[in-house]
Amino acid sequence: MLGEKTPPEILQSEVFCRSRKFSFDINRYRLPHGAIAQMGCIRHPGGALAVPVTQDGQLILVRQYRFAAEQALLEFPAGTVEVHEPPEATIRRELEEEAGYRGHQWRSLGEFYVAPGYSDEIIYAFLATALEKLDNPPPQDDDEDIQAVLMTPTALENAILQGQVVDAKTISSFFLARPFLT
Template identity: 60%
Template sequence: MSVSNEPSEILQRKLFYKGRKFDYEVIKLRLPNGVEGDWECIRHPGGALAVPVTPEGKFVLVKQYRFTVKGRLLEFPAGTVEPDEDPAETIKREIEEETGYRAHQWQSLGKFILAPGYSDEYIYAFLARDLEKLAQPPQQDEDEDIEVVLMSGEELEAAIVAGEPIDGKSIASFYMARALLNSEG
């Protein structure tokens, strides 16, 4: 299923903030149904996410401090797609930096819109297998506070059901990967 392209008429556009990772703008629109109004939007270049699975069937996640929620979230490794970069290249870099693993087998799980109520960000999800633990520990970015966590599928699903702090893109990608892995037998 694809997004229907029913264009709105842009009446006015104002850029309020141009940031390092995203921009924030307010757009005065006339919707296809004729309604006019102001809509705020975060313009984001997209993100890439890996669902890494060890040969033993463990999922590799990171527990990362997120200032917006004032705590640590369990997440799959992910990163912002740089200008003119293929999301597959983004995630190959990010998985090594965040987890210390290199994947030798990659498979696209697809893409999805993260938060269409206020952002145009897409997440490009990949299944990462045939993992190799790197000899050197990962060099994390200065603004990252990350701990690597290995979990079985059952442990991760129990954490999701129990309401543990896990971000939505990781939950969605886990179930996408699980469906693919289950279809393979």
Template identity: 50%
Template sequence: MAPVPAPEPFELLETVEAVDARKLRFERNRIKLPMGVEGTFGIIRHPGASLAVPITDDGQVVLLRQYRFAVQARLLEFPAGTLEEGEDPLDSMKRELGEEAGYSAERWDALGPMLPCPGYSDEVIHCFLARQLTPLENPPAGDDDEDLEVLLMSPQELDAQLASGNEWLDGKSITAWFRAKQLLGL
């Protein structure tokens, strides 16, 4: 799997505007691109995230149905979370798997990083396959503002949902599922 592309140099001419929001920062910058073109570009600065495709011992896929304000809908997603400052992506994912789905995992395989929206964000999501799951008796409390439901589906049911379009999966989950299926030989 290819690593995240190495940055190419650009010249920052001016930060026109910067707005801090919950774990994000929006910037409008005047820059000179590597090929010499100048322009104003918006970018969302993101601390990064991690995501897990959890698979139970009997082959069920653990998913979340989560309300997302930006699209005002409930989406199917894999457990994921924003990295805290200096946090290791795998440590973050272990915490999020417990908080969001109520599981711990013994086996972790890297599925590689992904860039979900490189046209306007520097976010990198580190994807993992989580196996040998154990349900937690007393899962740690998650974020107060998360509205989610834990679901179990067979891989065939998940593929059928994707094919039908009856349930929406977000892009990061679709990418991670595709990568996990390759590793699992599905």
């Protein structure tokens, strides 16, 4: 069973750097076999993502510039979970802000780590249906310039397989949602 090994003992923990949405910790551990290791970890509050499906079966994605990737990526709407905020509230807000839609039916698709080798970030994925296009959506965050894009599930799958969609949370969530798409 996953996760049943004895965890390492934390000998020292230091917040090396803190930013608006995450921190970078450097920790010294004693591993179960006795070796001492120093490892860094990005501590992140988690994110919530929607796989929004229109009445006619199209998926709503967003195109936005990602500074770390130095390019615009095509992704499902998503956002960082705020302190004391349930992921369900995060994604309802983000779908309205980023895509201009309100979801009236929601289904959890599960949760997963984005990059457990160096981050504790978990994505909470949801299927959003019974969508309402908003006449006056809330404004995007100041650091966002996002455009909504409609795609069929087949077109998205082809874009993934051709390397045109490279965002891991979008790819993972698409395949989690696939059984519910027509």
